[in-house]
Amino acid sequence: MNSAPALAVEALTTEFRIEGRWHAAVRDVSFAVTRNETLALVGESGCGKSITALSIMGLVPKANGRIKSGRVVLDGRDLVGLPEAQMEKVRGGAIAMIFQEPMTSLNPVLPVGFQIQETLRYHTSLAPAQARARALELLSHVKIPSAARRFGDYPHQFSGGMRQRVMIAMALACNPRILLADEPTTALDVTIQAQVLALLAELKSEYGMAMLFITHNLGVVASIADRVAVMYAGDIIEMASVDALFARPTHPYTEALLSSIPRVDRHAGDLKPIAGQVPPITSMPQGCRYADRCPLRVAQCATMPPLVALADDATHRARCWVRAGGAALQ
Amino acid sequence: MATFGGALVALVAISALLAPWLSPHDPLEQNVLLRLAAPTAEFPLGNDSFGRDVLSRILWGGRVSLYVSTSAVLIAIVIGGALGILAGYIGGLFDRVVMGAMDVLLSFPTLVMGLLVVAMLGPTVGNLILAITLTAVAPFARIARAPTLTIKERDFVEAGRALGFSNLRIMVVHILPNVIDDVLVMAALWLATAIRTEASLSFIGLGVRPPTATWGGMIREGFENILDSPWLAIFPSIAILIVMLGLNMVGDGLRDTSDPRLRHE
DSSP: OOOSOSEEEEEEEEEEEETTEEEEEEEEEEEEEOTTOEEEEEOOTTSSHHHHHHHHHTOSOTTTEEEEEEEEEETTEEOTTOOHHHHHHHBTTTEEEEOSOTTTSSOTTSOHHHHHHHHHHHHSOOOHHHHHHHHHHHHHHTTOTTHHHHTTOOGGGSOHHHHHHHHHHHHHTTOOSEEEEESTTTTSOHHHHHHHHHHHHHHHHHHTOEEEEEESOHHHHHHHOSEEEEEETTEEEEEEEHHHHHHOOOSHHHHHHHTTSOOTTSOGGGOOOOOSOOOOGGGOOSSOTTGGGOTTOOGGGGSOOOOEEETTEEEEEEOOTTTSSHHHHO | OHHHHHHHHHHHHHHHHTHHHHOSSOTTOOOGGGTTOOOOSSSTTOBOTTOOBHHHHHHHHHHHHHHHHHHHHHHHHHHHHHHHHHHHHHOHHHHHHHHHHHHHHHTSOHHHHHHHHHHHHOSOHHHHHHHHHHHHHHHHHHHHHHHHHHHTTSHHHHHHHHTTOOHHHIIIIIIHHHHHHHHHHHHHHHHHHHHHHHHHHHHTTOSSOTTSOOHHHHHHHHHTTTTTOTHHHHHHHHHHHHHHHHHHHHHHHHHHHHOGGGTTO
Protein backbone atom coordinates (compact mmCIF):
# COMPACT_ATOMS: atom_id res chain seq x y z
CA MET A 1 0.00 0.00 0.00
CA ASN A 2 1.22 3.39 -0.92
CA SER A 3 -0.47 5.16 1.92
CA ALA A 4 1.98 7.95 2.82
CA PRO A 5 0.32 11.11 1.57
CA ALA A 6 2.19 13.22 -0.97
CA LEU A 7 0.64 16.30 0.54
CA ALA A 8 -1.04 16.65 3.90
CA VAL A 9 -2.78 19.77 5.09
CA GLU A 10 -3.24 19.72 8.85
CA ALA A 11 -5.57 22.02 10.76
CA LEU A 12 -4.91 24.90 8.38
CA THR A 13 -6.41 28.24 9.38
CA THR A 14 -5.86 31.24 7.09
CA GLU A 15 -7.02 34.66 8.13
CA PHE A 16 -7.55 38.02 6.50
CA ARG A 17 -7.60 41.38 8.15
CA ILE A 18 -10.69 43.40 7.40
CA GLU A 19 -11.01 46.80 9.05
CA GLY A 20 -8.41 45.97 11.65
CA ARG A 21 -9.81 42.58 12.71
CA TRP A 22 -8.67 39.13 11.62
CA HIS A 23 -11.30 36.85 10.13
CA ALA A 24 -10.68 33.24 9.19
CA ALA A 25 -11.36 32.52 5.50
CA VAL A 26 -10.23 28.92 5.93
CA ARG A 27 -10.77 27.32 9.32
CA ASP A 28 -9.16 24.20 10.67
CA VAL A 29 -9.00 22.48 7.31
CA SER A 30 -7.28 19.08 7.13
CA PHE A 31 -6.93 16.68 4.24
CA ALA A 32 -4.34 14.54 2.54
CA VAL A 33 -3.73 13.53 -1.05
CA THR A 34 -1.70 10.51 -2.08
CA ARG A 35 0.11 9.83 -5.34
CA ASN A 36 -2.14 9.03 -8.25
CA GLU A 37 -5.11 10.42 -6.44
CA THR A 38 -7.35 13.33 -7.29
CA LEU A 39 -9.02 15.14 -4.44
CA ALA A 40 -11.67 17.60 -5.51
CA LEU A 41 -12.25 20.64 -3.34
CA VAL A 42 -15.80 21.76 -4.00
CA GLY A 43 -17.78 24.74 -2.90
CA GLU A 44 -19.33 27.96 -4.06
CA SER A 45 -17.47 31.21 -4.59
CA GLY A 46 -15.87 32.55 -1.44
CA CYS A 47 -15.99 29.27 0.50
CA GLY A 48 -12.21 29.26 0.91
CA LYS A 49 -11.18 26.71 -1.70
CA SER A 50 -8.86 29.02 -3.61
CA ILE A 51 -7.46 30.43 -0.37
CA THR A 52 -6.64 26.86 0.65
CA ALA A 53 -4.65 26.46 -2.56
CA LEU A 54 -2.86 29.77 -2.09
CA SER A 55 -2.02 28.78 1.50
CA ILE A 56 -0.45 25.57 0.25
CA MET A 57 1.61 27.57 -2.25
CA GLY A 58 2.56 30.14 0.37
CA LEU A 59 1.01 32.84 -1.81
CA VAL A 60 -1.46 34.31 0.67
CA PRO A 61 -1.13 38.08 0.18
CA LYS A 62 1.14 39.25 2.97
CA ALA A 63 -0.31 42.74 3.21
CA ASN A 64 -3.57 41.64 4.82
CA GLY A 65 -3.49 37.86 5.03
CA ARG A 66 -1.70 35.25 7.10
CA ILE A 67 -1.67 31.56 7.88
CA LYS A 68 -2.62 31.63 11.54
CA SER A 69 -2.01 28.00 12.33
CA GLY A 70 -1.70 24.55 10.84
CA ARG A 71 0.81 22.71 8.70
CA VAL A 72 1.23 21.96 5.02
CA VAL A 73 3.34 18.84 4.88
CA LEU A 74 5.03 17.93 1.63
CA ASP A 75 7.07 14.72 1.87
CA GLY A 76 7.50 15.14 5.60
CA ARG A 77 8.50 18.80 5.39
CA ASP A 78 6.29 21.59 6.74
CA LEU A 79 6.00 24.35 4.14
CA VAL A 80 4.37 26.89 6.44
CA GLY A 81 6.96 29.41 7.54
CA LEU A 82 9.58 28.16 5.08
CA PRO A 83 11.86 31.02 3.96
CA GLU A 84 10.75 32.63 0.70
CA ALA A 85 13.91 31.54 -1.14
CA GLN A 86 13.22 27.86 -0.37
CA MET A 87 9.53 28.25 -1.09
CA GLU A 88 10.41 29.57 -4.59
CA LYS A 89 12.14 26.26 -5.29
CA VAL A 90 9.09 24.33 -4.15
CA ARG A 91 6.68 26.33 -6.31
CA GLY A 92 6.88 25.18 -9.87
CA GLY A 93 9.15 22.37 -8.67
CA ALA A 94 7.47 19.90 -6.33
CA ILE A 95 4.14 21.74 -6.37
CA ALA A 96 2.74 23.32 -9.48
CA MET A 97 -0.47 25.18 -9.99
CA ILE A 98 -2.71 25.96 -12.93
CA PHE A 99 -5.25 28.72 -12.92
CA GLN A 100 -8.76 29.48 -14.01
CA GLU A 101 -8.00 32.07 -16.68
CA PRO A 102 -5.82 30.64 -19.46
CA MET A 103 -6.45 33.76 -21.53
CA THR A 104 -4.52 35.98 -19.12
CA SER A 105 -2.21 33.58 -17.31
CA LEU A 106 0.45 33.72 -20.03
CA ASN A 107 2.64 36.74 -20.59
CA PRO A 108 1.31 38.29 -23.83
CA VAL A 109 4.67 39.62 -24.99
CA LEU A 110 6.73 36.42 -24.74
CA PRO A 111 6.54 33.39 -27.07
CA VAL A 112 4.96 30.35 -25.43
CA GLY A 113 8.03 28.21 -26.07
CA PHE A 114 10.17 30.71 -24.21
CA GLN A 115 7.78 30.69 -21.28
CA ILE A 116 7.96 26.92 -20.93
CA GLN A 117 11.76 26.97 -21.27
CA GLU A 118 11.99 29.69 -18.66
CA THR A 119 10.39 27.44 -16.04
CA LEU A 120 12.80 24.66 -16.92
CA ARG A 121 15.87 26.84 -16.84
CA TYR A 122 14.80 28.40 -13.56
CA HIS A 123 14.27 25.14 -11.72
CA THR A 124 16.76 22.81 -13.38
CA SER A 125 20.34 23.04 -14.55
CA LEU A 126 19.50 22.07 -18.13
CA ALA A 127 21.56 23.71 -20.85
CA PRO A 128 19.57 26.02 -23.16
CA ALA A 129 19.48 23.47 -25.98
CA GLN A 130 18.29 20.70 -23.64
CA ALA A 131 15.69 22.99 -22.10
CA ARG A 132 14.43 23.80 -25.56
CA ALA A 133 14.18 20.15 -26.50
CA ARG A 134 12.37 19.32 -23.27
CA ALA A 135 9.99 22.27 -23.69
CA LEU A 136 9.16 21.09 -27.18
CA GLU A 137 8.57 17.59 -25.84
CA LEU A 138 6.23 18.99 -23.17
CA LEU A 139 4.33 21.00 -25.75
CA SER A 140 3.64 17.92 -27.83
CA HIS A 141 2.96 15.97 -24.65
CA VAL A 142 0.02 18.24 -23.83
CA LYS A 143 -1.17 17.56 -27.40
CA ILE A 144 -0.51 20.88 -29.08
CA PRO A 145 -0.70 20.01 -32.79
CA SER A 146 2.53 20.66 -34.74
CA ALA A 147 4.24 21.76 -31.58
CA ALA A 148 7.55 22.56 -33.26
CA ARG A 149 5.91 25.08 -35.56
CA ARG A 150 3.95 26.73 -32.76
CA PHE A 151 6.91 26.93 -30.39
CA GLY A 152 7.71 30.54 -31.25
CA ASP A 153 4.09 31.70 -31.41
CA TYR A 154 2.71 34.23 -29.00
CA PRO A 155 -0.18 33.53 -26.60
CA HIS A 156 -2.69 35.55 -28.63
CA GLN A 157 -2.21 33.11 -31.49
CA PHE A 158 -3.55 30.29 -29.28
CA SER A 159 -7.14 29.51 -28.35
CA GLY A 160 -8.26 29.27 -24.73
CA GLY A 161 -8.00 25.49 -24.62
CA MET A 162 -4.54 25.58 -26.20
CA ARG A 163 -3.36 28.19 -23.74
CA GLN A 164 -4.57 26.04 -20.87
CA ARG A 165 -2.55 23.18 -22.37
CA VAL A 166 0.48 25.47 -22.44
CA MET A 167 -0.14 26.33 -18.79
CA ILE A 168 -0.33 22.62 -18.03
CA ALA A 169 2.95 22.07 -19.89
CA MET A 170 4.59 24.77 -17.80
CA ALA A 171 3.22 23.26 -14.61
CA LEU A 172 4.49 19.81 -15.57
CA ALA A 173 7.92 21.07 -16.63
CA CYS A 174 9.68 20.00 -13.44
CA ASN A 175 7.75 16.79 -12.77
CA PRO A 176 5.76 18.10 -9.82
CA ARG A 177 4.49 15.68 -7.22
CA ILE A 178 1.44 17.81 -6.53
CA LEU A 179 -0.66 19.61 -9.10
CA LEU A 180 -3.06 22.23 -7.79
CA ALA A 181 -5.69 22.95 -10.40
CA ASP A 182 -7.80 25.98 -9.51
CA GLU A 183 -10.92 25.79 -11.68
CA PRO A 184 -8.78 25.03 -14.74
CA THR A 185 -11.72 24.33 -17.01
CA THR A 186 -14.24 26.89 -15.84
CA ALA A 187 -13.38 29.42 -18.53
CA LEU A 188 -13.42 26.88 -21.36
CA ASP A 189 -16.11 25.64 -23.75
CA VAL A 190 -17.72 22.38 -22.70
CA THR A 191 -16.08 20.32 -25.46
CA ILE A 192 -12.66 21.79 -24.70
CA GLN A 193 -13.36 21.27 -21.01
CA ALA A 194 -13.77 17.55 -21.58
CA GLN A 195 -10.50 17.39 -23.56
CA VAL A 196 -8.56 19.24 -20.88
CA LEU A 197 -10.02 17.05 -18.13
CA ALA A 198 -9.07 13.92 -20.05
CA LEU A 199 -5.57 15.29 -20.56
CA LEU A 200 -5.20 16.09 -16.86
CA ALA A 201 -6.37 12.64 -15.83
CA GLU A 202 -3.99 11.02 -18.30
CA LEU A 203 -1.01 13.11 -17.21
CA LYS A 204 -1.80 12.55 -13.56
CA SER A 205 -1.42 8.81 -13.84
CA GLU A 206 1.52 9.11 -16.22
CA TYR A 207 3.45 11.36 -13.85
CA GLY A 208 2.10 9.68 -10.72
CA MET A 209 1.04 13.02 -9.36
CA ALA A 210 -1.35 13.86 -6.60
CA MET A 211 -3.90 16.36 -7.85
CA LEU A 212 -5.94 18.82 -5.86
CA PHE A 213 -8.73 19.89 -8.14
CA ILE A 214 -10.65 22.97 -7.13
CA THR A 215 -14.01 23.51 -8.73
CA HIS A 216 -17.59 24.51 -8.14
CA ASN A 217 -18.79 22.23 -10.89
CA LEU A 218 -20.06 18.90 -9.56
CA GLY A 219 -20.26 17.48 -13.05
CA VAL A 220 -16.51 17.95 -13.40
CA VAL A 221 -16.02 16.41 -9.95
CA ALA A 222 -17.85 13.28 -10.98
CA SER A 223 -15.67 12.84 -14.04
CA ILE A 224 -12.22 13.47 -12.57
CA ALA A 225 -12.12 13.06 -8.78
CA ASP A 226 -11.38 10.05 -6.60
CA ARG A 227 -12.37 11.77 -3.40
CA VAL A 228 -14.27 14.94 -2.69
CA ALA A 229 -14.07 17.50 0.08
CA VAL A 230 -17.00 19.92 0.21
CA MET A 231 -16.27 23.31 1.70
CA TYR A 232 -18.74 25.78 3.08
CA ALA A 233 -17.83 29.16 4.56
CA GLY A 234 -14.25 28.13 5.30
CA ASP A 235 -14.94 24.69 6.76
CA ILE A 236 -14.78 21.28 5.20
CA ILE A 237 -18.28 20.03 5.87
CA GLU A 238 -18.14 16.68 4.13
CA MET A 239 -15.43 14.43 2.78
CA ALA A 240 -16.02 11.14 0.99
CA SER A 241 -15.11 9.07 -2.02
CA VAL A 242 -16.74 10.44 -5.12
CA ASP A 243 -19.15 7.49 -5.42
CA ALA A 244 -20.22 7.70 -1.79
CA LEU A 245 -20.74 11.43 -2.00
CA PHE A 246 -23.01 11.25 -5.02
CA ALA A 247 -24.81 8.14 -3.76
CA ARG A 248 -25.35 9.38 -0.25
CA PRO A 249 -24.81 13.11 0.27
CA THR A 250 -24.92 13.38 4.03
CA HIS A 251 -24.50 17.01 4.97
CA PRO A 252 -27.66 18.98 4.19
CA TYR A 253 -25.55 21.45 2.21
CA THR A 254 -24.09 18.75 -0.03
CA GLU A 255 -27.54 17.40 -0.56
CA ALA A 256 -28.88 20.82 -1.46
CA LEU A 257 -25.91 21.40 -3.76
CA LEU A 258 -26.62 18.19 -5.65
CA SER A 259 -30.29 19.00 -6.11
CA SER A 260 -29.50 22.45 -7.43
CA ILE A 261 -27.70 21.07 -10.52
CA PRO A 262 -29.78 21.18 -13.67
CA ARG A 263 -30.17 17.77 -15.27
CA VAL A 264 -31.40 16.76 -18.67
CA ASP A 265 -33.57 13.96 -17.32
CA ARG A 266 -35.38 16.10 -14.81
CA HIS A 267 -37.89 18.86 -15.21
CA ALA A 268 -36.47 22.34 -14.71
CA GLY A 269 -39.12 22.99 -12.07
CA ASP A 270 -37.44 20.39 -9.86
CA LEU A 271 -34.36 22.59 -9.45
CA LYS A 272 -34.09 23.68 -5.86
CA PRO A 273 -32.02 26.76 -5.20
CA ILE A 274 -30.62 26.91 -1.65
CA ALA A 275 -32.52 29.49 0.35
CA GLY A 276 -30.63 32.26 2.09
CA GLN A 277 -27.02 33.30 1.70
CA VAL A 278 -23.56 32.37 2.92
CA PRO A 279 -22.93 34.40 6.08
CA PRO A 280 -20.42 37.20 5.45
CA ILE A 281 -16.88 36.56 6.71
CA THR A 282 -17.19 39.45 9.16
CA SER A 283 -20.15 37.95 10.99
CA MET A 284 -19.78 34.18 11.02
CA PRO A 285 -22.07 32.39 13.43
CA GLN A 286 -20.48 30.55 16.37
CA GLY A 287 -22.03 27.20 15.63
CA CYS A 288 -22.69 25.39 12.36
CA ARG A 289 -22.28 27.96 9.61
CA TYR A 290 -24.99 26.40 7.48
CA ALA A 291 -27.57 26.42 10.30
CA ASP A 292 -29.42 29.51 9.07
CA ARG A 293 -30.17 27.92 5.71
CA CYS A 294 -30.63 24.38 6.95
CA PRO A 295 -34.06 22.69 7.02
CA LEU A 296 -32.88 20.16 9.64
CA ARG A 297 -31.65 22.65 12.21
CA VAL A 298 -31.86 21.62 15.86
CA ALA A 299 -30.87 23.45 19.02
CA GLN A 300 -27.48 21.77 19.09
CA CYS A 301 -26.49 23.51 15.84
CA ALA A 302 -25.61 26.58 17.89
CA THR A 303 -22.32 24.85 18.67
CA MET A 304 -19.91 23.83 15.90
CA PRO A 305 -20.28 20.15 14.99
CA PRO A 306 -17.08 18.09 14.52
CA LEU A 307 -16.17 16.38 11.25
CA VAL A 308 -16.93 12.74 12.14
CA ALA A 309 -17.03 9.49 10.24
CA LEU A 310 -20.37 7.90 9.49
CA ALA A 311 -21.20 4.84 11.58
CA ASP A 312 -21.10 2.45 8.60
CA ASP A 313 -18.37 4.06 6.46
CA ALA A 314 -15.13 5.20 8.08
CA THR A 315 -13.98 7.05 4.92
CA HIS A 316 -17.14 9.15 4.70
CA ARG A 317 -17.09 12.02 7.13
CA ALA A 318 -19.49 14.90 7.64
CA ARG A 319 -19.83 17.88 9.92
CA CYS A 320 -23.44 17.69 11.04
CA TRP A 321 -25.04 16.96 14.40
CA VAL A 322 -28.20 15.57 12.85
CA ARG A 323 -26.92 13.53 9.91
CA ALA A 324 -23.48 12.37 11.02
CA GLY A 325 -24.69 10.88 14.26
CA GLY A 326 -22.68 13.27 16.37
CA ALA A 327 -25.91 14.26 18.08
CA ALA A 328 -26.26 10.87 19.66
CA LEU A 329 -22.94 11.19 21.43
CA GLN A 330 -24.01 14.15 23.50
CA MET B 1 6.90 59.01 -41.64
CA ALA B 2 8.77 57.02 -39.05
CA THR B 3 11.06 55.54 -41.69
CA PHE B 4 11.80 59.00 -43.06
CA GLY B 5 12.45 60.26 -39.53
CA GLY B 6 14.68 57.29 -38.87
CA ALA B 7 16.57 58.03 -42.08
CA LEU B 8 17.11 61.65 -40.99
CA VAL B 9 18.39 60.57 -37.59
CA ALA B 10 20.59 57.91 -39.16
CA LEU B 11 21.98 60.41 -41.64
CA VAL B 12 23.01 62.80 -38.87
CA ALA B 13 24.27 60.04 -36.59
CA ILE B 14 26.40 58.46 -39.31
CA SER B 15 27.85 61.75 -40.47
CA ALA B 16 28.71 62.61 -36.86
CA LEU B 17 30.29 59.20 -36.31
CA LEU B 18 32.29 59.45 -39.51
CA ALA B 19 33.23 63.09 -38.95
CA PRO B 20 37.01 62.41 -38.90
CA TRP B 21 36.78 60.97 -42.42
CA LEU B 22 33.95 63.07 -43.85
CA SER B 23 35.00 66.54 -42.80
CA PRO B 24 36.98 68.25 -45.53
CA HIS B 25 39.04 70.36 -43.09
CA ASP B 26 40.28 70.40 -39.53
CA PRO B 27 37.43 71.91 -37.47
CA LEU B 28 39.90 73.85 -35.33
CA GLU B 29 42.15 75.13 -38.10
CA GLN B 30 41.96 78.93 -38.23
CA ASN B 31 42.51 80.93 -41.39
CA VAL B 32 42.42 84.71 -40.94
CA LEU B 33 42.16 85.32 -44.67
CA LEU B 34 38.88 83.39 -44.85
CA ARG B 35 37.27 85.16 -41.87
CA LEU B 36 33.45 85.20 -42.32
CA ALA B 37 33.86 84.06 -45.92
CA ALA B 38 30.65 83.12 -47.73
CA PRO B 39 30.17 79.51 -48.90
CA THR B 40 32.50 78.45 -51.71
CA ALA B 41 33.22 75.17 -53.45
CA GLU B 42 36.05 74.39 -51.05
CA PHE B 43 34.15 75.54 -47.93
CA PRO B 44 30.52 74.64 -48.83
CA LEU B 45 28.98 76.16 -45.70
CA GLY B 46 31.33 79.10 -45.42
CA ASN B 47 33.76 80.06 -42.68
CA ASP B 48 33.28 81.48 -39.20
CA SER B 49 34.83 84.51 -37.53
CA PHE B 50 38.10 82.63 -37.04
CA GLY B 51 38.06 81.38 -40.59
CA ARG B 52 37.25 77.81 -39.54
CA ASP B 53 35.29 75.56 -41.88
CA VAL B 54 31.62 75.54 -40.80
CA LEU B 55 30.81 72.18 -42.44
CA SER B 56 33.62 70.42 -40.58
CA ARG B 57 32.59 72.07 -37.34
CA ILE B 58 28.98 70.98 -37.78
CA LEU B 59 30.09 67.39 -38.39
CA TRP B 60 32.36 67.39 -35.35
CA GLY B 61 29.83 69.31 -33.26
CA GLY B 62 27.28 66.59 -33.94
CA ARG B 63 29.56 64.11 -32.19
CA VAL B 64 29.47 66.12 -28.97
CA SER B 65 25.72 66.78 -29.12
CA LEU B 66 24.80 63.21 -29.91
CA TYR B 67 27.28 61.74 -27.43
CA VAL B 68 26.03 63.90 -24.56
CA SER B 69 22.33 63.42 -25.29
CA THR B 70 22.43 59.68 -26.04
CA SER B 71 24.50 58.91 -22.95
CA ALA B 72 22.24 61.02 -20.76
CA VAL B 73 19.08 59.39 -22.12
CA LEU B 74 20.52 55.87 -21.87
CA ILE B 75 21.54 56.40 -18.25
CA ALA B 76 18.15 57.95 -17.51
CA ILE B 77 16.37 54.95 -19.09
CA VAL B 78 18.30 52.48 -16.98
CA ILE B 79 18.00 54.36 -13.67
CA GLY B 80 14.53 55.79 -14.25
CA GLY B 81 13.16 52.57 -15.69
CA ALA B 82 14.52 50.49 -12.81
CA LEU B 83 13.23 52.92 -10.19
CA GLY B 84 9.82 53.12 -11.85
CA ILE B 85 9.38 49.34 -12.09
CA LEU B 86 10.64 48.85 -8.52
CA ALA B 87 8.38 51.58 -7.16
CA GLY B 88 5.35 50.26 -9.01
CA TYR B 89 6.05 46.65 -8.08
CA ILE B 90 6.96 47.12 -4.42
CA GLY B 91 4.48 49.90 -3.74
CA GLY B 92 3.82 51.24 -0.28
CA LEU B 93 6.32 53.49 1.43
CA PHE B 94 9.10 52.77 -1.08
CA ASP B 95 6.85 53.87 -3.91
CA ARG B 96 5.91 57.08 -2.14
CA VAL B 97 9.51 57.99 -1.28
CA VAL B 98 10.86 57.27 -4.77
CA MET B 99 8.07 59.00 -6.62
CA GLY B 100 8.24 61.92 -4.21
CA ALA B 101 11.91 62.32 -5.05
CA MET B 102 11.01 62.12 -8.75
CA ASP B 103 8.43 64.86 -8.30
CA VAL B 104 11.13 67.06 -6.79
CA LEU B 105 13.35 66.43 -9.82
CA LEU B 106 10.44 67.06 -12.17
CA SER B 107 9.81 70.45 -10.62
CA PHE B 108 13.16 71.75 -11.97
CA PRO B 109 12.89 73.07 -15.51
CA THR B 110 15.46 71.27 -17.67
CA LEU B 111 17.47 74.39 -18.31
CA VAL B 112 17.51 75.47 -14.66
CA MET B 113 18.79 72.04 -13.66
CA GLY B 114 21.45 72.34 -16.34
CA LEU B 115 22.48 75.79 -15.11
CA LEU B 116 22.61 74.54 -11.53
CA VAL B 117 24.78 71.51 -12.21
CA VAL B 118 27.12 73.09 -14.72
CA ALA B 119 27.53 76.28 -12.66
CA MET B 120 28.30 74.25 -9.55
CA LEU B 121 30.44 71.50 -11.03
CA GLY B 122 31.93 73.12 -14.11
CA PRO B 123 31.28 72.86 -17.86
CA THR B 124 32.61 69.44 -18.74
CA VAL B 125 31.04 66.77 -20.95
CA GLY B 126 30.48 64.57 -17.87
CA ASN B 127 28.62 67.30 -16.02
CA LEU B 128 26.47 68.07 -19.05
CA ILE B 129 25.47 64.42 -19.16
CA LEU B 130 24.76 64.48 -15.41
CA ALA B 131 22.61 67.58 -15.72
CA ILE B 132 20.48 66.17 -18.54
CA THR B 133 20.25 62.75 -16.86
CA LEU B 134 18.94 64.32 -13.67
CA THR B 135 16.01 65.91 -15.48
CA ALA B 136 15.30 62.86 -17.62
CA VAL B 137 15.23 60.23 -14.85
CA ALA B 138 11.90 61.35 -13.40
CA PRO B 139 9.84 61.12 -16.61
CA PHE B 140 11.24 57.65 -17.32
CA ALA B 141 10.46 56.52 -13.78
CA ARG B 142 6.89 57.73 -14.22
CA ILE B 143 6.41 56.12 -17.62
CA ALA B 144 7.75 52.78 -16.33
CA ARG B 145 5.79 52.84 -13.07
CA ALA B 146 2.33 53.40 -14.52
CA PRO B 147 2.07 50.17 -16.57
CA THR B 148 3.85 48.22 -13.81
CA LEU B 149 0.99 49.04 -11.44
CA THR B 150 -1.52 47.32 -13.70
CA ILE B 151 0.74 44.53 -14.96
CA LYS B 152 1.68 43.34 -11.48
CA GLU B 153 -2.01 42.55 -10.87
CA ARG B 154 -2.30 40.49 -14.06
CA ASP B 155 -2.83 36.75 -13.86
CA PHE B 156 0.45 35.86 -15.55
CA VAL B 157 2.38 37.51 -12.73
CA GLU B 158 0.47 35.37 -10.22
CA ALA B 159 1.10 32.36 -12.44
CA GLY B 160 4.80 33.24 -12.47
CA ARG B 161 4.82 33.30 -8.68
CA ALA B 162 3.12 29.92 -8.65
CA LEU B 163 5.97 28.68 -10.85
CA GLY B 164 8.39 29.82 -8.17
CA PHE B 165 9.85 32.87 -9.95
CA SER B 166 11.53 35.40 -7.69
CA ASN B 167 10.38 39.00 -7.57
CA LEU B 168 13.49 40.08 -9.46
CA ARG B 169 12.79 37.61 -12.23
CA ILE B 170 9.15 38.64 -12.49
CA MET B 171 10.24 42.26 -12.80
CA VAL B 172 12.99 41.66 -15.35
CA VAL B 173 11.57 38.88 -17.51
CA HIS B 174 7.83 39.49 -17.23
CA ILE B 175 7.17 43.13 -16.45
CA LEU B 176 10.05 44.80 -18.31
CA PRO B 177 9.04 43.56 -21.81
CA ASN B 178 5.53 44.87 -21.18
CA VAL B 179 6.84 48.28 -20.20
CA ILE B 180 9.61 48.72 -22.76
CA ASP B 181 7.33 49.97 -25.58
CA ASP B 182 6.27 53.05 -23.66
CA VAL B 183 9.83 53.66 -22.54
CA LEU B 184 11.20 53.53 -26.10
CA VAL B 185 8.65 56.04 -27.37
CA MET B 186 9.66 58.33 -24.53
CA ALA B 187 13.32 57.74 -25.29
CA ALA B 188 13.02 58.99 -28.86
CA LEU B 189 11.20 62.12 -27.73
CA TRP B 190 13.58 62.70 -24.83
CA LEU B 191 16.59 62.33 -27.05
CA ALA B 192 15.31 65.36 -28.96
CA THR B 193 14.83 67.24 -25.70
CA ALA B 194 18.32 66.29 -24.57
CA ILE B 195 19.86 67.56 -27.81
CA ARG B 196 17.96 70.80 -27.41
CA THR B 197 19.06 71.16 -23.79
CA GLU B 198 22.68 70.56 -24.67
CA ALA B 199 22.44 73.14 -27.45
CA SER B 200 20.73 75.62 -25.12
CA LEU B 201 23.41 75.23 -22.48
CA SER B 202 26.15 75.66 -25.07
CA PHE B 203 24.30 78.66 -26.46
CA ILE B 204 24.35 80.45 -23.12
CA GLY B 205 27.98 79.50 -22.68
CA LEU B 206 27.57 76.66 -20.18
CA GLY B 207 28.32 73.85 -22.58
CA VAL B 208 31.58 72.25 -23.58
CA ARG B 209 34.28 74.93 -23.64
CA PRO B 210 35.40 76.48 -26.95
CA PRO B 211 37.18 75.89 -29.23
CA THR B 212 35.53 72.43 -29.27
CA ALA B 213 32.72 72.60 -31.80
CA THR B 214 29.15 72.13 -30.55
CA TRP B 215 25.96 73.08 -32.35
CA GLY B 216 24.72 75.37 -29.60
CA GLY B 217 28.11 77.04 -29.30
CA MET B 218 28.27 77.60 -33.06
CA ILE B 219 24.86 79.26 -33.05
CA ARG B 220 26.01 81.59 -30.32
CA GLU B 221 29.19 82.50 -32.18
CA GLY B 222 27.19 82.94 -35.35
CA PHE B 223 24.79 85.26 -33.54
CA GLU B 224 27.50 87.85 -33.19
CA ASN B 225 27.62 88.20 -36.97
CA ILE B 226 24.06 87.31 -37.80
CA LEU B 227 23.52 90.37 -40.02
CA ASP B 228 26.68 89.99 -42.10
CA SER B 229 27.01 86.21 -42.24
CA PRO B 230 23.65 84.63 -41.32
CA TRP B 231 24.77 81.13 -42.44
CA LEU B 232 26.98 80.83 -39.37
CA ALA B 233 23.90 80.53 -37.14
CA ILE B 234 21.55 79.05 -39.72
CA PHE B 235 23.50 75.93 -40.69
CA PRO B 236 23.97 74.53 -37.15
CA SER B 237 20.32 75.40 -36.44
CA ILE B 238 19.31 73.35 -39.46
CA ALA B 239 21.38 70.45 -38.12
CA ILE B 240 19.49 70.62 -34.80
CA LEU B 241 16.19 70.94 -36.66
CA ILE B 242 16.87 67.84 -38.75
CA VAL B 243 17.70 65.67 -35.74
CA MET B 244 14.77 66.88 -33.67
CA LEU B 245 12.35 66.48 -36.56
CA GLY B 246 13.68 62.99 -37.24
CA LEU B 247 13.51 61.92 -33.59
CA ASN B 248 9.96 63.20 -33.18
CA MET B 249 8.88 61.30 -36.28
CA VAL B 250 10.52 58.15 -34.94
CA GLY B 251 8.82 58.65 -31.57
CA ASP B 252 5.40 59.08 -33.16
CA GLY B 253 5.99 56.09 -35.39
CA LEU B 254 7.03 53.91 -32.45
CA ARG B 255 3.96 54.97 -30.52
CA ASP B 256 1.69 54.08 -33.41
CA THR B 257 3.22 50.65 -33.90
CA SER B 258 3.19 49.85 -30.19
CA ASP B 259 -0.46 50.82 -29.91
CA PRO B 260 -2.45 48.41 -32.09
CA ARG B 261 -5.57 50.56 -31.78
CA LEU B 262 -3.85 53.32 -33.75
CA ARG B 263 -2.28 51.02 -36.29
CA HIS B 264 -5.01 50.97 -38.90
CA GLU B 265 -5.96 54.61 -38.90
